[in-house]
Amino acid sequence: MGRPLGSPNREKPFQDALRIALRNRPLALRRVADQLLDKAEQGNLAYIRELVDRLDGKPVQVVDRRDVPIDQLSDAELYRIAAGGGLSPDTMLLLPPAKVRSDDPS
Template sequence: MGRPIGSVNKEKPFNDALRIALRSRPLALRRVADQLLDKAEQGNLAYIRELVDRLDGKAVQVVDRQDVPIHELSDVELYRIAAGGGLNPDTMLLLPPAKVRPDDPS
């Protein structure tokens, strides 16, 4: 579900101010990018991460739930395990069936 219409997060005053400043100093952004590349090239891990995040997007955070008791797993996780996929998110996802009454013959 997305943000509701009229969300207060829509306004980004710092972003607006930065864009105005960059219009008046168009080469400033290029110099900043050059400095980022220089620091990354020198092996500074923080700058390398920043560069990779800007080019490829931030890495997806993986949540390892293999030590969670079975009663705390979701239905989707349990069906994935039952299908032989374990908790590995790269395996095919089987969705649980719709709610079935115990007396339902189907």
């Protein structure tokens, strides 16, 4: 289910104002990007992080679920745990659980 139609996050007045300003000064964004790249090239870690975040996206945040009882974990979470916990949500195991053969017909 998506956000409600009246969501306050829909309006972004600063983004709108920034887009208008950039239309009036199309080379300004290029100059800002050049400055960001120059500072990153000089070894400034904050600018390097910003550049990497803009290119690759921010790293996925790990949520610690050790306090949740096992019967409340999703199948996907249980599969990741069974696989050694090394799977991120992006590489989540998408296979259904193996069918277990049983001699018991119940």
